Amino acid sequence: MGSEVSTGAVRKTRGRTERRQAILDGAFTVFARRGYAQACVQEIAKESGVAKPTVYSHLDDKESLYREAVGAAADRIGTQDLAVVEELREAARDGDPRAPLTAVARGLLRSFGSEDARAVRQLTSAQAVQFPDLATSVRERTALRLRSALADRLARLALTGRLRPCDPELAAEHFLSLLTGPLAYRPDADPDTVADSAVDVFLRAYGQ
Missing domain, CATH: 1.10.10.60 (Homeodomain-like)
Structure with missing residues (x-):
């Protein structure tokens, strides 16, 4: 019973x-x-x-629906991004980090360009004045969470000699900026080309 x-x-x-x-x-x-x-x-x-x-x-109401729905979507996107970054785990034990960095760069650009990711950016931007705390929360769940995870992986690459000694958080910011920056000027650019170029520039600055 x-x-x-x-x-x-x-x-x-x-x-x-x-x-x-x-x-x-x-x-x-x-x-x-x-x-x-x-x-x-x-x-x-x-x-x-x-x-x-x-x-x-x-x-209770439309505002609660908005906050919860956008927050849940941000969590999904953040989790997907972290899964992409995990591809760097094996790179700390292997040789040239170019291939795993390129795979991560391409994976992140696919995630950034997904329909859900674009919608989250548009919704939080459009309602940033009305819901400033939600915009902050989404940033923490996505961009800042991703930067922290990427910094951890880059720090491990530096410790094993795959990258030069560096400030890992700054290196993560540079890597992410190299991915997203070109798309602000050339939104129709081929993502794989952008990723390959970003990794090339990053390794010129941080590679051994």
């Missing part, structure tokens, strides 16, 4: 968690499509496949 009750509780919790995730996914889709001002809870409910009262049973 106890096992049946426990199983039922788990299913109920799981069901609520899955509905909440569906609502956050639906909300992010609608906000990305409409922007904050034009989005409505009824459309979010339809996109999420739930009734409007169900949306309100999970999140």
